[in-house]
Amino acid sequence: MSAPLPFEGLRVLDLSRLLPGGFCSLLLADFGADVIKVEDTGMGDYVRWSPPAFAGAEPSAGGALFLALNRGKRSVRIDLKSDAGRQALLDLARDADVLLESFRPGVLDRLGVGWEALRAVNPRLVYCAVTGYGLTGPNVQRSGHDLNYLGLNGLLAISGDEDGPPTQAGGQIADIGGGALMAAFGILAALRERDRSGQGQLVDVSMFDGALSWLAMVAARVFAAGERPRRGDEMLGGSLVCYRPYRCADGWVTLGALEPKFWAAWCAGVGREDLVPRQFDRPGGETHAEIQAIFAQRTRDEWAAFASEHDCCLEPMLEVEEALASELVRAREMVIEFEQPGAGTVQGLGMPVKLSRTPGRVRSGGPGLGEHTEQVLREAGYDDGRVAELLASGAVAGPPEADADAPGSFLSR
Structure with missing residues (x-):
């Protein structure tokens, strides 16, 4: 029998979409957390519909990109624009340890399920908001992507050769390094503090801030010596023949x-x-x-x-x-295989952190859209009649019909 995983017993409500939040909660899920992916009653997480799809699988089950971020999670569908849907989320939050979201600041507040409303029903909740520019400052409402954050925090300016254009990285530095990993650290720090105080708190993670912290040694030279780092001048950025x-x-x-x-x-x-x-x-x-x-x-x-x-x-x-396909990657178990319903045995990246006694593992494949709605609501104390009522009203939804078109996200309407 396998030893309990480090985060077993930890319940996470993940309202995020796409990469930063998804990668953060993937780390928690691989190490035992019960991650409940809260999706809308339309198309759900956009990444579900991104190609390539698995042959023979239902489209709403999600393709390879979705699975890369969402194995080991459960999916519920809730319409947060409805009173009953908002109440359902508040009820789920009563027994949750963490809520993770990546909307623009203020979206959940306007819907009535922001930080203040959630901590009123669960003072022990750790609420983590992953945003581009943070919950304060002049750029709160600006849109952005990885490239924009790196452009504004100086990292892009020192990437590349002196006479060439700025070089974009092939991986998402701000999304993962500045967002997902900082969020995971912030969540665990807040949970550790909760062990002492009994109180949750708000974790404000800015992808701009997080990626800026990657420049710790470069910034130190600016602060101490007034240096002006430039592309092609950085010792580890291409300025040395060695x-x-x-x-x-x-x-x-x-x-x-x-x-x-x-x-x-x-x-x-x-x-x-x-x-x-x-x-x-x-x-x-x-x-x-x-x-x-x-x-x-x-x-x-x-x-x-x-x-x-x-x-x-x-x-x-x-x-x-x-x-x-390299021997090094295989030896480090950084490519793994697991079963995905509807697709058979699939491959994915393994656990980047190795624990000697309680290593992470994939406990299940990725969830179908709304696959666990009824199950999770019953765990929250809803009886069969109330679940049926919510489904009939459209406040929540289960799996879509095989031939149904997703009507779109509640945020895009």
Whole structure:
């Protein structure tokens, strides 16, 4: 019998959509939390309808992108524009530990189920709002996406080469690093404090703030020395020949020989000890050209073999599909398989945090839209008659009919 997971007994109401909130509650679900995904009575979470879909599965069950963020959760459908729907959410909140949302500030307040209303029914509730710019400040009501937050907090300005355009990251730094992970940390910090005080609190997570915190060491130089960081000048951002990607005969490799011992090992391995004192030269000059020529002489596999012989922080740059199939990813159990109803055995990314006694695991696949509405309402004390009444009124909904079109989100109407 498996040991209890760390968050077993923790109930989370997740009203968020798309990536930041979904990834945050995924971490909680994989480690045992009962995450109840509260979706509207229209199309639900938009990511459900994003391709690619699983062959043979109902469209409302969600495709691969939905499953990547929502395995191990339950789904209920509630119309928060109806009095009965709002009351249903308040009733679910009475026994919840956490409520997570990612609407623009004020949306749930206007609907009558914001922080003040929720803590009135459950003073122990931890309420986490993930927003672009936070619940205070001049940008409260501005729309935004990952790229906008990185543009405003300075991170984009120092990403890329000096003479080139700002370089967009392939992953969502602000959404996940500034939003989802900060939200998970904030929730756990508030729960830990609740153990002492018995009181919940509001967790205000701004993706702008969270991604700005990634610049801790860069900002320290500004504060202490009045430096003006610029694209192409950052030591770890491409300004050193010893710490850059290089094109090889059939692709790219990454050289991270920042410490002198690693640089000396690379120089010795290629028979160019004369380059040792030129470790911190800038790109674009003679040293850079010579290093580029050296890397162009070997393939990725040859450089990988070189790195196994010479300890110099050198690795091939893999395409995503190559990385997912790599021995390293498999050994770290970062690709896993589990059963998804209607789709059979599917693959997903594994747990990025490994616990020795109580490791996370996938307890179920992703929920169908409204699959657990009746079950969750009954757990909240609703009898069969009340559940049927709510379903008939449209205040809540179960799974959509197989041939029904989703009428749209209550927020888009």
